[in-house]
Amino acid sequence: MVATLLRTPASWFADLDRLQREVERAFGGFGLPVSIRAAGGAAFPAINIGSTPTAVEVYAFAPGLDAAKLEVTVDNNLLTLAGERKIDAPDAKSTVYAEERFNGSFRRVVSLPEDVDPNQVEAHYKDGVLHVRIGRRESVQPRRITVN
Known part of the structure; x- marks a missing residue:
């Protein structure tokens, strides 16, 4: 048999990992993500989006922010989350050799469904999580019709 037909799907993942290492080696210094599964630095804050029949729920994971300095806007079915995260710089005697936590201004724009109002x-920030709830228009919500 041909050797490629005998390969198992598990070996395909090994090939992907090898390809990932080669891409890291070739492009690692250009600010690209270090993993094909990772989001780039522009993806702050990390978000989860879900929906219910009455609302769209957005959870943004952004610890260390001042809630008073967060800007949340909805315009033309786009939700914009903006703000700034400042991290205390180490003293002059320290040398930073790794910095993985995002520091600075951010702006994240999320496209919303057509039926949001x-x-x-509503927006609430607690324990490093920003929860934004955008209600849906009543005219598009399902309603029960009484049969006479």
Whole structure:
């Protein structure tokens, strides 16, 4: 048999990992993510988005922010999260050799479904998680029709 037909799917993952290492070696110094599974630095804060029949729920994971300096806007079905995260710099005697935590200004824009109502937006920041709830228009919500 041909050797490539005898390969198992597990070996395909090994090939992908090898390819990932080669890409890291070739392009590692250009600010690209260190993993094909990782998001780039522009993806701060990390978010989860879900929906219910009455709302769209967005959770942004952004510890260390001042809630008063967060800017949340909804315009033309786009949710914009903006702000700044400042991290205390080490003293002059220290040398930083690794910095993995995001520091500086950020802006994240999320496209929303057509049926959201920009007048029904609530935002709460607690324990490093920003929860934004955008209600859906009542005209598009399912309603029960009484049969006579």
